[in-house]
Amino acid sequence: MSSSTVVQFNIQIGDELTFNVKPLLNEVKHALDKLIETGQSTVIDLRSIPLAPGEEEKILNVLGLGEVQARLDALGLSEVIETRYAGVWIVTHYNDDDHIISRFIEVTSMPEILCSQTEDIMAAYSRLGLTLNDEQKNNVEDS
Amino acid sequence: MINDSNRDKTLGETLREQGISRRSFLKFCATTASMMALSPAMIPKIAHALENARRPSVIWLSFQECTGCTESLTRAHTTTIESLIFDFISLDYHHTLQAASGHAAEQARETAMEENYGKYLLIVDGSIPMDNPGYSTIAGISNYDMLMDTAKGAAAIVAVGTCAAYGGIPHAKPNPTGAVSVGDLIKDKPIINVPGCPPIPVVITGTLMQFLTFGSLPELDHIGRPKAFYGKSIHDRCYRRPFYDKGLFAETFDDEGAKKGWCLYKLGCKGPTTYNACATTKWNDGTSFPIEAGHPCLGCSEPDFWDGGSFYKALSMPTENITRTVIYTAAGAAAAGVALGAMNRHKKNQAVATHNRTSIDDLKK
Numbered sequence A: 001m002s003s004s005t006v007v008q009f010n011i012q013i014g015d016e017l018t019f020n021v022k023p024l025l026n027e028v029k030h031a032l033d034k035l036i037e038t039g040q041s042t043v044i045d046l047r048s049i050p051l052a053p054g055e056e057e058k059i060l061n062v063l064g065l066g067e068v069q070a071r072l073d074a075l076g077l078s079e080v081i082e083t084r085y086a087g088v089w090i091v092t093h094y095n096d097d098d099h100i101i102s103r104f105i106e107v108t109s110m111p112e113i114l115c116s117q118t119e120d121i122m123a124a125y126s127r128l129g130l131t132l133n134d135e136q137k138n139n140v141e142d143s
Numbered sequence B: 001m002i003n004d005s006n007r008d009k010t011l012g013e014t015l016r017e018q019g020i021s022r023r024s025f026l027k028f029c030a031t032t033a034s035m036m037a038l039s040p041a042m043i044p045k046i047a048h049a050l051e052n053a054r055r056p057s058v059i060w061l062s063f064q065e066c067t068g069c070t071e072s073l074t075r076a077h078t079t080t081i082e083s084l085i086f087d088f089i090s091l092d093y094h095h096t097l098q099a100a101s102g103h104a105a106e107q108a109r110e111t112a113m114e115e116n117y118g119k120y121l122l123i124v125d126g127s128i129p130m131d132n133p134g135y136s137t138i139a140g141i142s143n144y145d146m147l148m149d150t151a152k153g154a155a156a157i158v159a160v161g162t163c164a165a166y167g168g169i170p171h172a173k174p175n176p177t178g179a180v181s182v183g184d185l186i187k188d189k190p191i192i193n194v195p196g197c198p199p200i201p202v203v204i205t206g207t208l209m210q211f212l213t214f215g216s217l218p219e220l221d222h223i224g225r226p227k228a229f230y231g232k233s234i235h236d237r238c239y240r241r242p243f244y245d246k247g248l249f250a251e252t253f254d255d256e257g258a259k260k261g262w263c264l265y266k267l268g269c270k271g272p273t274t275y276n277a278c279a280t281t282k283w284n285d286g287t288s289f290p291i292e293a294g295h296p297c298l299g300c301s302e303p304d305f306w307d308g309g310s311f312y313k314a315l316s317m318p319t320e321n322i323t324r325t326v327i328y329t330a331a332g333a334a335a336a337g338v339a340l341g342a343m344n345r346h347k348k349n350q351a352v353a354t355h356n357r358t359s360i361d362d363l364k365k
């Protein structure tokens, strides 16, 4: 079969197909406005919006990469990226097989998942305490 | 399967014991919210509810089915998250997945029922044959007897897949086994229908999580489906919709229109009368969904989809008038969509009465 006879199902991304890109970017702008005016954060679930093939990439391209790129190792990988628009973050969660399981646009000064969590801090405190106790015991035994 | 030491613990306690950090838990909650099709604003509420949720007992019965629904669920792409859910629920009986068989398996079901009477969640896939109980039995017990016996002590029933929800393919004409749905037999228990052939994996887990998280039934539509997933038609959320609105249709599977990704309505797309989450949730790790791959929607999450006429015949053509209204006004577009939906439903009901076969000519047209 010559390559010209192969039926191609790839969808042409004409302007008419990108009907959800602009409204979404406008929503991001409104969310930034709200953040500036009231300090309130907004989270947009990218998986809840009907997007044509290529539209998610288009949105990510427009938002671009900014100064912060963080990788978290929490139940699989997560990426937290500040876009070129400060205050607009892309949070992507992956599973163990590196497949995207959820993706959000967060409009906030700091995505919650980046902050150390109170419960984890408390657990860390007692863990560190135990480690120091062990150390002390070992030192006493050694001397 | 049953781990009694975990039974009385909350999910928060169980996760902490497993060394799962709060940060991981937040990721779990964010993904769960997305899975449940809930607004991200609900994440703190979900976190709070999940933190305090107790481990429920789940009994899963499989009747006349192809195991596609269980396959769909166990191939779910959010492996880490799903395995957490499975660790959390106590799946006390599932004859395809459990190691035990025969009397030991039935014993597990009876023990789970006794210990959790009135509280366990019953999941059913497959339809129930009413013509001859011998068509489908488990450990010598007919599907009907097992369903009625197990349903008695259930807090709620989830009918997974179009077969359990509406009879599905076994129920298709001429229905040789006299197949009926769970809802046809049980009237005194809350039933959540999660149809699809098979249902999208995250729609199954999302529905379960909603019940487990909030301990209440999700809001259901007129045929028992959770509105969060089945509240919008495929057509409402289809990315090919702008072509439909402009009257640009593929006429065959390989014409210019098909290659340009135009609307598949004339190739038999049932998107306008089908309510499901495919257009946003998508399939295979969120890769795409049938319409994105160039094939019309078959309407698999609707009752009698198998008898709704040929998969490749448009049930009714958009008329000149409808197309024009759609082009002129956005409000018109919505109204035309409703009109078309009603027309299609009528045609579909007619088609159901007379079982149609798909011919080679249908595919060539």
Ligand code: SF4
Pocket (backbone or CB within 6 Å): B234, B235, B236, B238, B239, B240, B241, B242, B244, B262, B263, B264, B265, B269, B270, B271, B272, B291, B297
């Ligand atoms: S008819 Fe089918 S392909 Fe066309 S817009 Fe509706 S759902 Fe999409």
Ligand code: SF4
Pocket (backbone or CB within 6 Å): B196, B197, B234, B274, B275, B276, B278, B289, B290, B291, B296, B297, B298, B299, B300, B301
């Ligand atoms: S696109 Fe239609 S037929 Fe295909 S899985 Fe979704 S609802 Fe079922």
